[in-house]
Amino acid sequence: MFYRLSGIHHTGYASAHRLWSVPADRWQVVAVLALALLAPLFVSDLYLGSYVLPWLVWSAAALSLSLLMGLAGQLHFGYAAVMAIGAYTSIHLAQAGVPFALAILGAGLTSAVIGTLFGAAALRVKGLYLVMATLAMQYLVDWVIVNVPAISGGAQATLRTPDVTFLGLPVETLSQRYYFALAWAVLLALFFMNVKRTSFGRALIAIRDKDFAAAVIGVDPFRFKLMAFLTSSFVGGVTGAVLAFCYYRAVTPEQFSFNVSIQLVAMVLVGGLGSVIGGFLGAGFVLLLPIILTNAIADLGASGWIDLSQNLMAHLPLIFYGAMIIGFLLFEPLGLAKIYDNVRKYFLVWPFRHSGS
C-alpha cells in the first residue's frame, strides 16, 4: 500500500519530531498546496471570489478560535467581536496612511489587548459562565462599534477598505487578494501545528485536560489561559483584517454580529476541536452546506418534484443545517477531523482492521 508506517525509521529525534512522517501525507500536502496555488488559473472568478476565498478566510478564523477552544479548552462565544476589532482597526489604520503590514499588526495587537482584557475578567469563571462572559464581550463590542461614529462611521454606515500594498505587493485584484488570504491561512495552519508540537501547546492541552495536574508540574493555569486568549485574539484580529481587506472590502457592524460568533463555534465543533484539518473542513462544511442545500431544494422545486411554499424553502436549509450539527455532536463529537483520521488509519493498518498495539 501507498500509506505505510513500515519502512519509516527515525534515526534521530529531529526526524521523529517532523510534521509529516508518512510520505503519502507529504505528497498530499504538496498536491493540495499546488492546487491552491494554481486555483486562480482553473477556477472561474465567480467561484474563486465567492467560494474559495471566503472558505480560506473562514478557515483561518476557525483555526484562530480552535486555538482557544480546542487546545486550551476555553469556550468563546464572542469571537466575531474579536475579529471586528481587528477589521475596524486595520481599516482605520490603513485609511490614516499606515502601511498595510503595520496596519495588520496593529489590528492583531488591538484585538489581543482587548480580547485579553475580557479574558482576564472572564477567567474568574468556567464553563457555561465563561460562555456568558464572552457573550457579554460580543454585545459590548457590537454596541461600541455601532454607537461610536468614529469607529463605524455612523449607525448605518459602510466603511470601504482602501487599496493597499503589502510590502510592495498590491492586494487589489481578486487573485492578489486570494493569494494573500491563502498565505495567511497557510501561515496560521503551520503556526497551529507548531504550537501543538511544542511546550506551549502541551501546556494549553494540559490545562484543558486536567488543570490541577497541570499546576502540580508547574503550569500556572491563569497565566496560560491568558496566553491562550492573547494568542488566539491576536491571530483572530489579523484574520478579521484579512476578512475585511480580502473578502468583504466594505465593512458594516452586522458582518460581525452574534450569529457570526455562533457560526464560528459551529465551524470549530463540526470540524473537530484542536485540529488543523478540522478547521478547514469545518469552515467548508458550515459555509458550503447551506448554499448547496438551498440550490438543491430550489432545483427540486423548479423541476416540479416537490411543491414548497417560498417561506418553507427559505427555512429548510437552516433546518438541515441545525440537524447536521446535532448529528455531529451526537455521533462524531470529534468532528470531520476524526472522520478523516479514521479513513487515514484504515489505509495505514490495511489489510488489518486495527493497529497491532
Next chain:
Amino acid sequence: MTDSDTVLRCEAVTRRFGGIRALKGVSVDIAKGEIFGLVGPNGSGKTTLVNCVTGFYPPQEGRILFEGADITGRKPHRIAAGGIARTFQNVALFKGMSVLENILMGRHNLMHPNPISSLFYPFLARGEEIAHRRKVEEIIDLLQLESVRDEAVDVIPLGLQKRVELARALAAEPRMLVLDEPMAGMNQEEKEYMVRFILDAHEALGLTVLMIEHHMDVVTAICGRVLVLNDGTSLALGPAREAIADPDVIAAYIGTSSDAA
C-alpha cells in the same frame, strides 16, 4: 537530626473543611534523602497533609518549610517550580496526549513555552524540544516505558499509567517526590515493579521521597521512617517497624480486643 538535614518541615499544620478538622496540628520533619512513609486509616488526613504540602489546600494554621523556605499558602505551580513533584492517588494524566508528551509535560518548568518560539519552530523551538526529548528518553529508560512511548495514555494498563505519572514527576527534576498511593489498585507483579522503580529513582536521582501507602509490606520494606496519622492527629512517628507495631496504631487500624467482643 540537624536543621541542615531537614528538607521538609511541617509545623503544627491545621486544615479545616467547614466544621471538620482534617488535620489537627500535625508536625513532622523529613530528612534529606530519606524515604518517608505516611500511613493511617481512611480519612485520617494523609492526602490532606500532602495537599497542604503541595499547595492545593493551604493550611489555616501552622507553617510548612521546604529547604528552609516558608512555602505555606504558595500556589501549587510555584511549589512545583520550587522542586516538589507529586503523583495522585487516582491517576491524573492528560488524556489528549501520548505517553511521551505526558512525560515531556513534566519538563514544563525547565522549558520556555511561548507562542513566539512555536511560530519560529525551526529557529527557536526545535533545539529545545530535542534537548528535552533526550532527557525524557533517559527517564523512559529508567522506568522501562519504551514500548508504550507513542501510545495514548488512556489505552495502557493502570500499572503503566501510574508509572507514566511517576515518569512525569521525575522529568521535572525535583528534589522531593511526593507519591500518593503509588501502588493503589495494582497486582503483586506491578507492585514489585513500582517498588523497584521508586528505589531506582531515589538512588539514581538522589531524591527525598514522601509516600502515602497502604501496603504494609511495602512500607516496612522501603520506608526508613513513617508517620502514622489517625483522625487528623499524629499517632506514631519513627522507624517503620516500630511505628506500625505501636499498640495505638494497631487499635486505630484493626480496633481493640474489646471492640471485637
